Amino acid sequence: MNHNARTLVGMTANPGCGRRTLLDACGADKDAIATQAGFAWPFGQSPFAISRGKSFEASITEHGGAKLLTLLRDLLDLPLPEVAYKPVDEVGGNAQRELRYQQTCKLLLEAARGGDWPGTLFDHPMLRLTVGGVQVYLEPDVIAFKVKDLFYVVEIKSFPVIDRQADPDQVAAAIRQASVYVIALREMLAAHGLDPAMVASSVILVTPKGFSNSPVATLTDARKQIAMLVRQLRRADNVSDLLNEVPDDTTFDLRPNELGVATRAAADLVNHLLRIEARYRPACTQHCEMAALCRDEAVRGDSLDLYGTGVSDVFNGVDSASTARALAAGTRLPSLDQQDVARTLRRAQRLLNELGGVA
Template identity: 40%
Template sequence: MPAPPTRGTALRQQLAELRGAGIPPRALDARALAALAANPGCRRRALLDGAGVDKALLADALGAPSGFGQSQFAFMRGNAFEAKVKADGGAELLRLVHERMGGGPEPVPGEARTPDLTAVGPEGRTARTALALREATAAASGAWTFLEHPMLALDVAGTPAFLEPDAVVVHPDGTWTVVEIKSFPMIDGSADAAKVGAAARQAAVYVLALERVAGHLDPAPEVRHRILLVCPKDFSNLPAASAVDVRKQLSVTRRQLERLTRVEDIADALPEGTCFDVTRPADELTEAVESVPATYAPECLAACELAFHCRDRAREEGAVTSLGRGLRAELGGLTTVDEVLSAAHGHSGDPLDPAVAALRRAARLRAEALGPRGEAAPACH
């Protein structure tokens, strides 16, 4: 008699059924994790990412395609720049790490350790990376170690996510540093703040995953909370680097990931037969997507492939979240635009509620400014 499936096996089968027969899971990368951590209340994204559903294809099938993606030229330029930075066993990269981060004597070109991280499958690569980090830390005295595209694992809402940073450097003093290589320019020593912020949030996910690896070592090595961001200098293809403190992003990411509802809890609440296979009829697919609660905010437009679909639904429902998280927080228990207008005009709401009181005061001021006929009041001379 065959043994009953374990909880992990049963969950994988359940998630495979949600994706559709024979559809492989889409890998959950650090960029997606950073976006997921920024909106932990969205069960829809948590489930779809946890199940490995391709949200871009799903958005196309729903008739609300996303604008995500990188041009082929930008992709090739980014790859060429990364290859240049990592050439010669990471000699230039290690020079930049030493220059900006310290942590040991100046690296000698050709003498840094570059362990082979190849293995079968993401689990194998994760185990090989952990072994390489352990060996490099044990033998770190006086030597640099450069790990190119290591594989890290992080438990997200009950499912493993495999992450691949551009590089991790083990310093001669035994500390670990995450290196992020981006193709946007660093002009006169500074880069676009929004892009740097996005890179910092992504790197914080890598730092968090590295801390999990370090926690299994005795003594646990220090994972540096300053990462090295490498970008093209000005408008050239020469590398420039800056140390970026990600402690704030790390704290937020850790807290938000802990708040995520476990994927199996969301999946268990779905109607029987729910499936996100994009080959299914549009009405069935829409019903499946709508069966999972979403928490839309305008910030989703820059982070989620389903943002246009969720925005349309939020507007149809009159949800105040479509106006921004900041406003939603100010309105307290008022969750729809109709409720807000009713409270502002005195038709509903507790007058002792600060949000209701502020709305009614704003309505009075607006009425005074527009005058009795809704026209602008005459200017005073």
């Protein structure tokens, strides 16, 4: 399965979406499915952002992670005269994932059982995580730092921190990605009879200071994000309830021909996708390949989900904008669970009418 930290984070960004949960649980290629359905959505980082990120990361990790070590010493107040550096991006020139995973396991378990070792940097370990009952590889985008009896996950990002402030959405996404690695490391330790609490619940973010390449490190509590991810991963492991609500003949097979070209009719594929309940949110456009399809569905259904949870949560019991307008105008009788919202809407409509009259 082709999961990485970004795709797993996407699973948790909208945990109420059955469509995303089911597609992720079966390891479906959402990008290919969305494209064949006629709802391709540009997703992922721009080439410039990827290039900047790689350049910044390389500047931090070169020379055995010397620059990173300086940051960690200051951040964690560690008197480390010497630190071991263990690159795991390949094994004897071989970058095969299973081989790298086995080497990562060997090194991390040795460190975990080694007691109060000197600090050790593990550069780009290959990890695995159980998703939907299947073990998937995580593409390496992390450094595990072990000091004393704790492992810390270090996430290097290229977005700037200006006056100690960074874009909150980017920070939140980075913490969630680092949390994926915390869970994977804990799963590895637990599988070998070691205490998963050896992996710290605080993660270290390394970002540029201002618009320069001068780095700054921040220790951030990720307990909330870790707990959220664990809950969502458990949900992915228990998709039987979702499957029970889906017709037995539902399939996302793109029916490739002998040349590997998808032949599935777009209308038929969309029909099968719409059998699964979605929960569209504006933020879906930032992390899900199915966003265009789900947004189109929400538009056609006049759904309040288009306006985000801040609106849909306020209008509890009201599922469409047309219903909200009718309740505000008094042309629709509210149901029992809509009465409080209807009173608020009518009051707001009166105020709006009065303001319009003054204008």
